[in-house]
Amino acid sequence: MKSNAHAFKARATVALQDIKLQKALANAKSGFVDKRLAAIDALPEFEQLREAACELKDHTLAHLDYYLERFESRVMAHGGHVHWARSPAEARAIVVDLCRRANARRITKGKSMIGEEIAVNEALEAAGFEVVETDLGEYIIQLAKEPPSHIIAPAVHKTRDQITELFHDHHRKYGREERVTEIPDIVNEARQVLREAFLSADVGITGANFLIAETGSTVIVTNEGNGDLTNTLPRVHIVTASIEKVVPTLEDVTTMLRLLARSATGQEMSSYTTFSTGPRRGDDLDGPQEFHVVLVDNGRSRMLGDEFREMLRCIRCGACLNHCPVYSAVGGHAYGWVYAGPMGSVLTPLMVGLAEARNLPNACTLNGRCQEVCPMNIPLPRMLRALRVHEFEERLTPLRMRWGLGVWAFLAKRPRLYHTASAAAIRVLGALGRKRGRFRYLPLAGGWTRARDMPAPGLRTFQSAWRRAHRRQRP
Amino acid sequence: MSNEETKDKRRVGLFVTCLVDLWRPNVGFAAVKLLEDAGCKVEVPRAQTCCGQPAYNSGDLKDTENIARQVIAAFEQFDFVVAPSGSCAAMLKLHYPQLFATDARWQERAQALAERCYELVSFLTDVLGVDNIGARFERTVTYHDSCSGLRELGIHAQPRRLLAGVTGLKLSEMDDANVCCGFGGTFCVKYPDISARMVSDKQENIKASGADTVLGGDLGCLLNIAGRLKRQGSAVKVYHVAEILAEMATFAIAEGEEPT
Numbered sequence: 257m258k259s260n261a262h263a264f265k266a267r268a269t270v271a272l273q274d275i276k277l278q279k280a281l282a283n284a285k286s287g288f289v290d291k292r293l294a295a296i297d298a299l300p301e302f303e304q305l306r307e308a309a310c311e312l313k314d315h316t317l318a319h320l321d322y323y324l325e326r327f328e329s330r331v332m333a334h335g336g337h338v339h340w341a342r343s344p345a346e347a348r349a350i351v352v353d354l355c356r357r358a359n360a361r362r363i364t365k366g367k368s369m370i371g372e373e374i375a376v377n378e379a380l381e382a383a384g385f386e387v388v389e390t391d392l393g394e395y396i397i398q399l400a401k402e403p404p405s406h407i408i409a410p411a412v413h414k415t416r417d418q419i420t421e422l423f424h425d426h427h428r429k430y431g432r433e434e435r436v437t438e439i440p441d442i443v444n445e446a447r448q449v450l451r452e453a454f455l456s457a458d459v460g461i462t463g464a465n466f467l468i469a470e471t472g473s474t475v476i477v478t479n480e481g482n483g484d485l486t487n488t489l490p491r492v493h494i495v496t497a498s499i500e501k502v503v504p505t506l507e508d509v510t511t512m513l514r515l516l517a518r519s520a521t522g523q524e525m526s527s528y529t530t531f532s533t534g535p536r537r538g539d540d541l542d543g544p545q546e547f548h549v550v551l552v553d554n555g556r557s558r559m560l561g562d563e564f565r566e567m568l569r570c571i572r573c574g575a576c577l578n579h580c581p582v583y584s585a586v587g588g589h590a591y592g593w594v595y596a597g598p599m600g601s602v603l604t605p606l607m608v609g610l611a612e613a614r615n616l617p618n619a620c621t622l623n624g625r626c627q628e629v630c631p632m633n634i635p636l637p638r639m640l641r642a643l644r645v646h647e648f649e650e651r652l653t654p655l656r657m658r659w660g661l662g663v664w665a666f667l668a669k670r671p672r673l674y675h676t677a678s679a680a681a682i683r684v685l686g687a688l689g690r691k692r693g694r695f696r697y698l699p700l701a702g703g704w705t706r707a708r709d710m711p712a713p714g715l716r717t718f719q720s721a722w723r724r725a726h727r728r729q730r731p
Numbered sequence: 732m733s734n735e736e737t738k739d740k741r742r743v744g745l746f747v748t749c750l751v752d753l754w755r756p757n758v759g760f761a762a763v764k765l766l767e768d769a770g771c772k773v774e775v776p777r778a779q780t781c782c783g784q785p786a787y788n789s790g791d792l793k794d795t796e797n798i799a800r801q802v803i804a805a806f807e808q809f810d811f812v813v814a815p816s817g818s819c820a821a822m823l824k825l826h827y828p829q830l831f832a833t834d835a836r837w838q839e840r841a842q843a844l845a846e847r848c849y850e851l852v853s854f855l856t857d858v859l860g861v862d863n864i865g866a867r868f869e870r871t872v873t874y875h876d877s878c879s880g881l882r883e884l885g886i887h888a889q890p891r892r893l894l895a896g897v898t899g900l901k902l903s904e905m906d907d908a909n910v911c912c913g914f915g916g917t918f919c920v921k922y923p924d925i926s927a928r929m930v931s932d933k934q935e936n937i938k939a940s941g942a943d944t945v946l947g948g949d950l951g952c953l954l955n956i957a958g959r960l961k962r963q964g965s966a967v968k969v970y971h972v973a974e975i976l977a978e979m980a981t982f983a984i985a986e987g988e989e990p991t
Contacts, residue, residue, distance in 0.1 A: 269924050581911045585928045619922050621915025621929075622788060623878035641788065648790030657921070661786060665794035668749075668780045669801065675777065682753055693987025694961055703923025708930060708958035711754065711985035718747050718756035722775050 257375045257403055260592035261604050261613035267590040268619070276415050281587050284412045288578035291522025292629070299518065309511050310633050313569040316503055317560060323469040323502045324551065330472025334534025336547035344374035347552045351376050351461065351494060352383045354548055358492045360385060360458035366476060366483040367391035368463025369407050369572055370496050370552055372594040373607070376461065388453040390482035392446050399426045405588030405596065408520050408574040413587050416442070450482070460486035460544070462532075464497035465571070466512060467549070470505040473533040474549060477516060477526045484530050493532065493544035498552045500568040512571060515631035519573040555607055563642050567602050569632040576626035576636060582619055591616060598626035598636045605643050614652050617643035679720045686715040740772040744809035746802070746848075748819045749781035750950040751971075755984065758950060761977035762815040762851050768977075769859045771811075778805040782814075782822040788916055792830070799827050800837065803844050811858070812848040815973050816949045817880020818916075820850035825883055850880055851973055852948055856889040862896065866978045869899030873942035874972070875933070875956065876909045877949035890948060890972050897975065905940035907932070914955040930959040937967060944983075946972045957985040 260267065271277055296302045316323055328338040339354075341347035351374075355363060363385050365371065377398075380387050389398040393411035397404055399422050404410030411419070416439065423445055424435045430449060436442050462483055464474040474495045476483045487493045503509055517523040536543030559568055577583045577597030588596035593613070595603045601616035617640040626636045647653055653661075667674045689695055689712020697705045704710055716724075743766050751758045759775075766773045783798035802823065806812045814820040824845045831838040855861040872894070880886040887909075894900055913919060913929025933956055937945055945960075945967060947953050957969035968983035982988075 265922065268922070272924055272928050581913070581929050581932075582922075582925055585925050585932075619918075619925065621878065621911045621913065621918045621926075623911035623915070624882035625878070625909075625911070628882055641790070644788065644790035645792055646790070648792075653789065657789070657917075661789055661791060661794075665786055665791065665798070668783070668786075669794070669797050671778045671780050671801070674780045678753055689987065691987050691989050693982065693989075694958065694985040696962075701920075703920060703926075704958070706923060707927030707962065708955065709961045709985060711954050711957050711961075712987065713754045714756055716756060718752040718759040719775070719777065721756050722759070723777075 257372060257378070257594060259604070259608040259612050261608060261616055262592070264590055264592055264613075264615035264619060267592060268586040271586040271590045276418060277413050277587050280413050280415045281584055284406075284409065285578065285584045288521070288574075292519060292575060292578070293522075295518040295522040295524065299514075302515075302518070305511065305514055306631055306633060309515050309631065310569060312503065312508050312511060313632060317500065317565065317568055320499065320502070320560065323504055324499060326469040327467050327472055327502050330469065331534065331547070331549055332472075334472050334547070335537075336472065336534045336549060339548060339550045341374075341550055341552045342554075344552070344554055347374040347496065347550055347554075348376055348379035350550050351496065352379055354492065354494055355380065355385055355459050356383070358459050358546070360492070362386045362388065362453065362457045363459045363461060364453055364457040364486045364490060365389050365394070366460070366462035366478065366486040367394045367410065368461075368496060369404075369594065370463050370498050371461065372404060373498075373554065374496065374552060376496065388450070388457070390450050390453065390486055391478070392443065392480060392482075395446055395450065396422060399423075403589070403594065406574060406577055407572050407595065407599075413589065454485040454489055457486075457490040459492045459494060460488075460490040461494045461496065462487050464495050464501050464549075465516065466509050467497055467502040468504075468506055468509055468531075469502055471533055473506075473531045475509055476530050476532075477513070477528070478530070479521075479523075479527040481528055484528060487530065487532050487544065488542045491544055492546040492548070493535070495532065495547075495549045496552060497549060498554065499556050500570075516571050516573050519575040519629070519631040559606065564602065564606060564639055566634050567599070567606075567639060569634055570599055571632060572599075573631055575629040575631065579625045579629045581623065581625070582621070598640070599634075602636060602639045602643065610643065610646055610650065611652055614647050617641075617647070675717070675719050679717050682713050682717050683715055686713050689713070690715070740770060742808075742810045743771040743773050744806045744812045745773055745775045746779060746782070746806065746812055746814035746819060746823065747775060748814055748816045748950065750954070751815055754954060755950055755971065757979060757981060758815050758971040758973055761971070761973040761979045762813070764977040764979065765851065765855060765864070765973060766813060768864075769855060769861050771859075774809070776805040782819040784818065784822050784916055787822065787826065796830050799830055799841065803827065803837070803840050807840060807844055810847065811854065812844060813851050813854045814848070815851040815971065816951075817850045817877050817884050817886055818949050818951065820848055821879040821883035824848045850884055850886055850948065852890045852893060853884060853886050856892060862892060864893055864896060864976045866896075866976050867898040868975050868978075868980065870944045870968075871901045871903050871942045872944040872946050872975075873903050873905045873937055873940040874908060875905075875912060875945060875947040875952060877947055877952045878911050880948050881909055886948065890946070893976055894946070894972070900975070903940045903942045905936040905942070907936050912952045912955050914951045916951065919955060926955075927959075930955050934959045934963060934965070938965070942967065944968045944970065946970055946975060948972050953984055957983070961985045
């Protein structure tokens with residue numbers, strides 16, 4: 257997917273005025289936040305679990321080569337295949353080639369963020385395959401030809417009315433003339449349309465929430481059961497996964513699972529947790545004939561060695577998005593690429609370049625709520641600040657900002673001059689604002705005064721008032 | 732706190748913060764009064780300007796380091812450094828030591844300062860053991876938790892404990908009291924539309940709380956909140972918590988000589 261992250265500011269402004277989007281975001285926000293809190297309150301050991309998971313992930317990242325090779329050898333031992341992709345282009349080429357070799361026509365997909373990251377749908381469609389997203393949210397946005405706006409709830413930006421219209425437009429070809437408006441009916445209609453795709457697909461592509469080095473299994477966590485139909489019914493199952501998804505053992509996965517659903521949706525566990533280990537064996541009743549895992553790097557091995565390493569702990573729960581006041585205000589599409597919210601504001605500049613995505617790490621008040629709720633305690637505010645340091649050092653900061661900052665810093669480093677200059681400026685401002693106590697408009701502060709008044713200062717700065725008082729007291 | 736304990740007076744350097752210095756000196760004087768009443772000797776070094784966050788949060792590390800050195804040098808003589816702001820206190824306490832990771836001498840000085848640096852309200856309660864100020868304020872207030880104080884310094888119960896001892900004051904908590912108001916330092920300049928949306932959410936929550944006064948511990952947030960309330964024609968008054976505790980609530984933030 258082509259990045260539009262450079263246009264964040266304009267997209268955010270449009271999003272803020274989109275009444276339907278604002279309605280959808282308001283509904284989603286309270287639900288996610290309250291449910292997570294209830295789930296965590298009910299688990300007194302959550303904090304210990306969080307520490308254990310961080311240690312586990314840090315250990316795995318420190319020995320990532322070992323665990324990936326171990327995973328690969330276990331997959332092969334079960335009769336599966338592992339493919340290594342350095343870049344999205346390599347990953348796309350591998351997947352397209354596998355589908356061609358399978359003589360596939362129709363491909364079903366389970367929801368996966370790495371699929372979005374490598375833009376696999378576009379590549380498959382360009383190669384002539386029919387691709388059907390089977391997660392309800394992904395299916396909705398596939399019909400709408402939109403990217404996901406949230407990493408676990410891809411269609412969270414859509415209102416129910418919009419979905420009704422979308423289904424009405426696209427499902428008439430199946431003879432469904434009636435508008436479905438109630439949620440169970442909407443779900444049911446999607447289920448019936450998708451059933452045909454499940455039964456006729458040649459290849460199923462899923463992501464993976466975890467890879468288990470000990471067993472060579474891939475794990476997906478879903479709530480709709482579509483993942484299971486995607487990975488068991490077609491002849492070929494392809495798993496696309498990024499390299500940091502690996503954990504050492506089956507037991508380690510249980511630690512992560514206990515954090516994931518609680519942080520994401522406030523569930524103790526998702527409805528389905530599915531382990532895929534190799535293709536169908538002789539006595540298996542179902543399962544694919546071929547099992548492939550495509551491991552994607554896309555800059556992650558570089559992150560292992562730099563200050564963004566902790567970002568590789570991320571388990572894609574979405575808690576940082578749900579608790580981010582900026583995300584809640586503008587929604588995911590404003591961010592302009594695959595990942596949104598705080599985690600996206602770190603990942604996007606690292607994956608598509610800081611020059612393209614410099615707005616993302618800046619569009620944050622550094623309020624710290626993201627790290628507070630992150631089950632992996634990722635220091636997101638520190639990383640967002642680190643990206644700003646790179647931005648400043650690479651001279652990507654807009655000139656006006658840079659100059660303003662330069663003038664301010666020049667004064668701030670010279671206290672005597674600073675106090676003289678500020679006392680004079682405040683005296684003027686204070687006199688002007690004295691009667692009303694505030695300004696409706698101030699030059700150079702137009703952004704501020706568009707939506708709020710600027711409180712007026714007094715006639716003296718604290719420093720000058722303090723000095724006067726103390727001169728009088730102690731001559 | 733008993734009189735005996737305060738005999739040997741603690742020397743406190745007041746880190747005024749640039750916003751209090753420029754926009755609301757009354758908060759600085761209220762802080763001085765609270766600290767003196769609690770038995771401290773307060774001094775205000777002239778060699779301070781700002782903690783450096785505008786540079787730090789814009790990625791300008793060189794200017795940040797120079798400003799940090801200036802602050803450290805101006806304040807290292809004191810027993811304690813106290814700021815009427817969680818955000819600036821967190822900058823001195825948590826971020827200064829990180830700035831000098833490759834400079835052992837300054838790292839040590841930054842660390843020594845960090846250990847003696849506190850936000851005003853938490854200093855009064857956690858260090859000086861103050862639990863009742865004996866102030867009076869007969870209004871219904873709601874309290875906005877500023878993000879840095881809350882999440883970096885763990886300030887949540889402390890202001891509420893002191894406010895519980897204020898005669899006549901009724902606390903009515905708002906929803907999302909711990910959600911950012913949209914100020915964010917340079918954020919409100921760089922992304923005014925998003926900031927405006929965040930502060931209008933805050934204003935709605937304040938309104939719904941039924942309080943007639945908003946208090947908080949960081950002037951940046953309070954200027955933002957007061958500016959929005961006034962733009963909407965709200966009669967709700969905004970003060971820094973220190974002004975209430977010190978009984979120095981004169982005219983409210985963004986209110987002038989003319990009655991509103």
